[in-house]
Amino acid sequence: MGNGWHEWPLMVFTVLGQCVAGGFIVMALALLSGVSDRVQRNRVQWAMIVLWVLMGIGFMASVLHLGSPLRAFNSLNRMGDSALSNEIASGSVFFAVGGFWWLITVLGKMPQTLGKIWMVLTMVLGVFFVWMMCKVYLIDTVPTWYSVYTPLSFFLTMFIGGPLLGYLLLRVAGVTGWGMRILPAISLLAVVASSVVVMMQGMELATIHSSIAQASALVPEYGALMSWRLLVLVAALICWVLPQMKGRVASPAVLTLAFVLVIAGELIGRVVFYGLHMTVGMAIAS
Numbered sequence: 001m002g003n004g005w006h007e008w009p010l011m012v013f014t015v016l017g018q019c020v021a022g023g024f025i026v027m028a029l030a031l032l033s034g035v036s037d038r039v040q041r042n043r044v045q046w047a048m049i050v051l052w053v054l055m056g057i058g059f060m061a062s063v064l065h066l067g068s069p070l071r072a073f074n075s076l077n078r079m080g081d082s083a084l085s086n087e088i089a090s091g092s093v094f095f096a097v098g099g100f101w102w103l104i105t106v107l108g109k110m111p112q113t114l115g116k117i118w119m120v121l122t123m124v125l126g127v128f129f130v131w132m133m134c135k136v137y138l139i140d141t142v143p144t145w146y147s148v149y150t151p152l153s154f155f156l157t158m159f160i161g162g163p164l165l166g167y168l169l170l171r172v173a174g175v176t177g178w179g180m181r182i183l184p185a186i187s188l189l190a191v192v193a194s195s196v197v198v199m200m201q202g203m204e205l206a207t208i209h210s211s212i213a214q215a216s217a218l219v220p221e222y223g224a225l226m227s228w229r230l231l232v233l234v235a236a237l238i239c240w241v242l243p244q245m246k247g248r249v250a251s252p253a254v255l256t257l258a259f260v261l262v263i264a265g266e267l268i269g270r271v272v273f274y275g276l277h278m279t280v281g282m283a284i285a286s
Contacts, residue, residue, distance in 0.1 A: 007274040009064040014133055015161070015266045016058035017091060018154055020051050021126030022162010023169065024098060026183065027051070028119040030170055034179050043173035045106050050169055052099045059095065062088075083136045090132040094125040130158055143208050144215050144276040149201045153273065156197065159190035160233065161262045164240060168255040176249070184241050191233050194269075198226045210278055219275040229268040236261035 027048055035041050101118045104110045110118070134151040163183035170180065202222060208215035219225070239258040243250040250258070 005271055007270075009061040011267050011270040011274065012061035013058045014154065015157060015263060015270055016054050016061075017133065018130055018158040019161035019165050019263070019266075020055045020058070021094070021130050022158035023051055023165035024048070024126050024162075025123045026163055026166025027169060028123050030166070030175060030179065032116060032119060034177055035175055040174055042106075044170060044175060045102065047169040047173045048102055051165075052095070052102060054165075055091075055095050055099075059091070083132070083138075087129075087132040087136050090125070090129045094122065094129045097125055098122040130154055141280045142277060143210075143280065144205070144218070144278050145273075147201075147204070149197055149204075150273075152197050153194070153269065156190050156194045157266050157269075160187050160194065161259070161266060163187045164236070164255070164259050164262055167240070168252065168259055171249070171255055172252050181244070184237070184244070187240075188237055191230075191237065194233075195230055198230075198269075202226070205276070208278075210280055213278060215276065215278060218278055219272050222272060225268055225272050229265045229272075232261050232265035232268065236265065 027044060031041060031044060035044055097118070101110070101115070101122055105115060131151070134154050137145045137150050140146050163186045167180060167183045205216040205218075205222070206214075216222070236258040239254050239261070240250055243254065
């Protein structure tokens, strides 16, 4: 048995997609309720280009997972019937709707009322996109994925990485205020919840088996890898929170380091996730 490193394109796609969805929600809420200064709003809007760059990187990585990248559009052939087609379609719609809103907004052509409605719609599409990711892996013949832990893990990635990404970009744009103080608490609670999920899933693996393999044997390093993941996420939170405890605000450079650590931690978790793939009646080694 082994791990899921061979699925690195999907790892990058899912982790970045979930973080971008969460980051957009944070920045959209700031624009809807907390940022009133016109110059600062423009800075926030320009900073959001990072979201779409990361989303683009995620989609490029996902294309590399296909047998023939030139036939990528064939993945949309069974929308409504195929979970994979639904995932690609929902992600593409989120990317297109959000990206078009951003372009029209930074060009100064977006009416204020329509812009607010458009942002809310994009937030909903981001959440829907993450849910469609979950549906791809909720396969009843893959007992290690067909559980509540799959959607919990995916949405917790959104709640861990999204607030930090949004905070980083808002910080670059010069946004301050009491609302920013809530974001570290959200990520902290998400890390705690994720740790609980890891422990509960680890116990459940001992009860799952096929005719030839035990689920707990698929990734023998499950405990060690998840411990490293937790340590990396805690290090990211320390980079983010420690300056605030000293009465200062973390610099963009430190926040960038924290976000890189979060991505690294979530990629470790995703390695374990893909490494746990097994089917009823047989196990597929990595």
